[in-house]
Amino acid sequence: MPQALLKGNVAFAEAAIRAGCQAYFGYPITPQTELLEHMSSRMLELGRTFLQAESEVAAINMVYGAAAAGVRVMTSSSSPGISLMQEGFSYIAGSEVPAVIIDVMRGGPGLGNIQPSQADYNQVTKSAGHGDFHPIVLAPATVQEAIDMTVLAFDLAEKYRTLVFVVADGAIGQMMEPATLPPMRSLPSERPAWALTGAEGRERNVVNSLYLGADSLELLNRRLQSKLAEIETNEVRSDALHTDDADLVFVAFGTAARVARTAMQTLRRDGLRVGLFRPITLWPFPAEQLARIAGRTRAFLVVEMNAGQMVHDVRATVGATFPVRFYGRMGGAIPMPEEIEREARLLHDELMTPEDELRSKSPNGHSGS
Amino acid sequence: MPQALLKGNVAFAEAAIRAGCQAYFGYPITPQTELLEHMSSRMLELGRTFLQAESEVAAINMVYGAAAAGVRVMTSSSSPGISLMQEGFSYIAGSEVPAVIIDVMRGGPGLGNIQPSQADYNQVTKSAGHGDFHPIVLAPATVQEAIDMTVLAFDLAEKYRTLVFVVADGAIGQMMEPATLPPMRSLPSERPAWALTGAEGRERNVVNSLYLGADSLELLNRRLQSKLAEIETNEVRSDALHTDDADLVFVAFGTAARVARTAMQTLRRDGLRVGLFRPITLWPFPAEQLARIAGRTRAFLVVEMNAGQMVHDVRATVGATFPVRFYGRMGGAIPMPEEIEREARLLHDELMTPEDELRSKSPNGHSGS
Amino acid sequence: MDTVEVEYNPECEQLVYARPAALTPVHTHYCPGCTHGTAHHLVAEVIDELGIRDRSILVASVGCSVFAYNYFDVDACEAAHGRAPAMATGIKRVNPENVVFTYQGDGDLASIGAAEILHAAARGEQITVIFINNAIYGMTGGQMAPTSLIGQKTTSSPFGRDAALAGQPIRMAEILAALPGTAYSVRRSLHDARHVIQAKKAIKTGFEAQLKGLGFAVVELLSSCPTNWGMTPSESLTWIEEKMMPTYPLGDYRVAEELKTRRRRRAR
Amino acid sequence: MDTVEVEYNPECEQLVYARPAALTPVHTHYCPGCTHGTAHHLVAEVIDELGIRDRSILVASVGCSVFAYNYFDVDACEAAHGRAPAMATGIKRVNPENVVFTYQGDGDLASIGAAEILHAAARGEQITVIFINNAIYGMTGGQMAPTSLIGQKTTSSPFGRDAALAGQPIRMAEILAALPGTAYSVRRSLHDARHVIQAKKAIKTGFEAQLKGLGFAVVELLSSCPTNWGMTPSESLTWIEEKMMPTYPLGDYRVAEELKTRRRRRAR
Amino acid sequence: MESSIIIAGFGGQGVLFAGQLLAYAGMDIGRHVTWIPSYGPEMRGGTANCTVIISDEPIGAPIVSRPSIAVALNQPSFEKYEPLVQEGGLLVVNSSIVSLTSERDDIEVICIPATTIAERAGSTKMLNMAAVGALLARRPVLPLKAIDEALQAHLPESKAHLLESNLTVLRQGYEMAETATVA
Amino acid sequence: MESSIIIAGFGGQGVLFAGQLLAYAGMDIGRHVTWIPSYGPEMRGGTANCTVIISDEPIGAPIVSRPSIAVALNQPSFEKYEPLVQEGGLLVVNSSIVSLTSERDDIEVICIPATTIAERAGSTKMLNMAAVGALLARRPVLPLKAIDEALQAHLPESKAHLLESNLTVLRQGYEMAETATVA
């Protein structure tokens, strides 16, 4: 396939279609609306299912239904809409049906605004709903990755019968970049054995998350936990750039990682040995990979478009003794390379001062300009 | 006031009334329904506002409205209902209006069951909705504490103009214990200056969470973050029992803490030096207090009625090197004292083995029987 | 659980009524005399008679009927509270060949699920909705429903439902009949044998509407909750007739032409 | 922002029309010719005429009117998408003396907020709802609304709204009129001066219903969206008249007796 | 001293109230008490049970895996709890409808025809009082007097007229158990 | 080599398309490109802008605080971006409606009556092409030919009939800027 200049939101949608998405249910919300709009024409052209739901609550429960019927199904939304889907996510997790969710985050809390944000990191990685579960969370940083990870999302969802999120900040949804789309996959000829299709010639199937007895519900939870453990061993993904010789390593994902990359290049030109570690799966978090890098670098500068969320996973990974500094912008602001460079230079200077002093300086909250 | 034998759910409700709760909006859900039912009679008797909403989504937005009008308002629900309120929580946080939420958790995910659970620890402490905010989260372990913390919740909500959660597992909502209710407070004679009451003789007030520009929304977020920082310094609460001489300290909250307490007593009778640390504010998490104890004990056994959620905050606090073991039951199961004793004895024996060996044994996930 | 094998000699005996095949042998958890059970066997009989057991998909809802997926011998799922119509939409849209039906209580359908049922009807989703109106929240212990009667004492309206505070009862069969996608919307009652038989006819038509692809179909059934009404089963049936029916008149609020003509022809 | 001070001599000139006091001087963000603005000044004029500016509380909704709280000079808040009626309920229940009104678009009120508006009407909440029906989602760039017309091309119905897939347009004024707590439910249009004047009368009655404590009041206004309809402002007004009005007949669908008589008396 | 008591039976047998009565009485004489029910969706015919703990110290776990005393008012409850009673513990059985007998020799089992006693006194609904009486006869966790007073104080108004007969049943259960030969 | 270009103006001035055109052209000749718009709720009269980056290496940040090139099609855009252009950078100004002039001597400012040029060629809507032409005349970030081809390839069908006039406007803008004396 030749390269095309694609908008992130359109790329998500077209990639899903090529990955064999058979049904889409969604509700408009900026900054992901172009995704729904693309689906509204392409899915119908292809004779697949597209429906604009009356709300996000309805959308996720339609997704739940289609997933229970065993088709490849997806929805997409942005922060407030994702909040409304929490109950549905929990039901889908409890019923172990596969579904793909695209979350193009915007500034919060509340109505907030529609500018790019990463303030829902905790929401997708720590608690996408009530009860003990984690969706797999993929975080693309380019339009090409948006495509590749959407395809991956469908495969992982099916493999583990789980929820898979692809999360992007509004900038990735809105920007255009050259990217290559995969060929169109043929749709599966039959449904999974557990799917609801009518009990003709077989035992009836039930899709359900209700287990009245504590013992039976605990059994379900054990199964879910071992599935999560399996995912934690098999599906961790991350990307590292110039981390081998680095004194200082940026840790960032999505657009923040792109900006950090630019800052890194500038700083390297100035002779500072800076690297970049980019979690690609936000859950499972690439803790081992990060820990290994901590072994050979002197400090981390975590850059996020929020008040400091992933930084807690970084600190939990490397412990309170390892220098971890945070720089964040909130409310839809995107950090500029210059800001990151400034923070990096400050930190780099401190690296020359005794460890303990440094540690004391490492603030807990965000230190954003 | 003399002692009365009170059911947790009734205690929450009556305590709220005595604390001056002027309006309650809620939707029935087990295991908190008695709370709503108590409100349905008492609030009307007192000429205050009670309304059974059409859903949890409506309930939280009614709460948002009444809070914007400057009255003391509360809702209550359980896990699935709390998930549905996430968008509303985020709006309330973004608008900085005070509100009290009682969350009587049940087994999940999905419809799960109605048995006692602590599986929504992450939901309330890490992400009660989209965007960067944390409610204050109080976790009573007795009916008396349910009363005292509900009163405290209203005061903190007003003081910081924030959301305050009081979270209990179903057991605390359902059990009866002797407890003393506070005297009836008189209702505030006037509304706060920022409240919506009609702009007669003053500048008009606006309650809102929309800030179209990234800069203005970032300003709001800075204010929210400094408020959270203030809360983190002022409002941390915890309880420690026999932790001074303990080789092993249980870390648990709510019903799990009660069971751990029984196990502790048995073990102490058998000569094992065991203590109990009980976070009372789940957010802000009592990290310093816990760290101090880590200084004088040899290991923590975290007991939760979930797959292991608070344990991550414990590990983040004491670092990967300090021995932290987890024991959890899921799906509405309550751990029995015997189970905890068994785990404790195992761990205690290991404590006699070299540190490093021990560490390697410390599993990440849950190790529940 | 077991079923009793009933022996008989076809030579000299004719089987007039037997437990429908579309019901599993499981013993229900319903309270004694609760007409949820009656609605269940009517739906099962209709499924048997239409021969659609192996094409049907049940979307159970959250309410006392939460375990319906254990009682109907068809593919089934359990929706979130109030969202059965959305879940059914998701299933029917990708499985147009299946017969998809929801079974919902009044709290589920009329309260928390109002938007989903309204829009399923507006879109004319090809699903059949069995709507059990027992004027109360049964599962959670007898709180007020949007369908509770004025003055009705419930655990959340201890002084009786006051219209000034809680509004008037909602008549869903009428409201849903007014939506453009609705092919069939009627109200029936389960309070005596004659009405049970009429209810069954309506349920059958509700399924036929879907089989003919005419649009959204809903059958509202006045049903009892002896436990939370605090009455004996038979007192409950009297209460339905004397107290509920005046507020909820039985009748046909929307019947697509295709369904009318068909019924007439059969009558001949 | 500023207002122009218009000088005139009361001796020889009579002021016939001036910008209502209940509007702030802020310049709106609405597109040129968008009749959201028209609805705004009508509501403001009514507030001025009823002298309730300092008692009123606006509950703005999520839609193009999201900034309404900047434009009306009254206490105001911004509700979550679709939840304005719930938020208004929360306010009115604790502030019975205030005049509480919501201002909602059709996506907000008829789609995501269907349950909240339905139940506010069923409960007879003492609030006034200004409902802007422009047959589209304006704010998000022109997607289909439940109110979009059959065949209408939108960014989410690129081949035109197909009733078989998306159902028929919903008529909210009629549906809400059928709910027990509704005291006033009418539909008006903003497409020309005469209709604008009629719309204002209806808005006034909608507020009077609340002032008299008669129950829930809603005024549905057919409004334009030149930008997303892809028309000039004046073409848009024609489209309202020629295309929208046949689907959305103007009329009074519920008018409480107390309001009728009052109107008649005034007419005399 | 801490006693843990599980009372179990059919939904309609007043299981929960019997437990509350013990808790009230315990509280009124200044002991620490907890009461916790099994709870679930409304269902008749389901078996209900509650756990009461009466102690001299603050109570930790409100539930126990092995109670010191169990009251089985119906067959399923007997089957479930008979094996769980602690060594040296007490099992009170409603022999009116429980036909099974215990094989255990490490616990005390006391069988009384609770239903019949109650029926004779006017209503089978009072069978729970007979059981409570029997319990106290064999294990004086609380003085009978305390129960009397608690009953007077906490019997729901609707049942006030039944106070006397309840007290009678309580006593009869007590006396019958005092004299009964232990199984 | 990396150029960062911000194009800004009123909603109706084709700001976004002008940016996309540069991105398409860049991509078609094998450069790395990113295009990102300012986005917001539908509003006319608001100012729209987009950032285009054209580079030889993979692109990090898709946005810049200080562009190497800015195109100001209206007054507000001039006020906002004139101060931000990098030293030695270029500022293209639509002199038809922008009356202000730049005080800066460390950047190149080129003023062309874009609206007027477009109007003469048939429609003011094409003013964005005149500006793009002028841009390329002063900073050959891309060969004019590449833009020609991109325009032919990506002009929306609805506008196909305007291709020629668009090309003309593009050229006129280019030529006028080539010859223009720099402010």
Added chain:
Amino acid sequence: MAKGRVVIDVERCKGCELCREACPPDILALAEQLNSKGYRPVILMDPSHDCTGCALCATVCPDSCITVFRFRTENRGAAHATGVA
């Protein structure tokens, strides 16, 4: 002479007695002893053979415990009159 008979699944029966009230000849009664669920089930008490096999009991039974037969010897036609076919 009885025209029909009913068989009741006593383990399934919850003793709600709705069938009793529906039964025209009133030939259903509560059994003495409880079933394993603790309910007093209904049983057929038809000494004078009055059961017509009208199946009204089965129609109203919420728990579908009742199977109904009609003897072929006389008035076959009645089968269609039941309305529950």
Added chain:
Amino acid sequence: MAKGRVVIDVERCKGCELCREACPPDILALAEQLNSKGYRPVILMDPSHDCTGCALCATVCPDSCITVFRFRTENRGAAHATGVA
């Protein structure tokens, strides 16, 4: 002789021209130059003094840019006819 006049807040005007169409004597026109928002505002062009002060323009103006006066000298009564009072 003109019976009235209108004053237009040209900075607020977005040039939608709805007032023009509503204006019976058609005496509103678009100005030549743009306002600071980039819109061509409407202005009063009433050479032959045809404005009646009917206020229809103000009634339909979505942005409430128009203030309307009627001269007291003649037909006061008309004021009440406008219906927008």
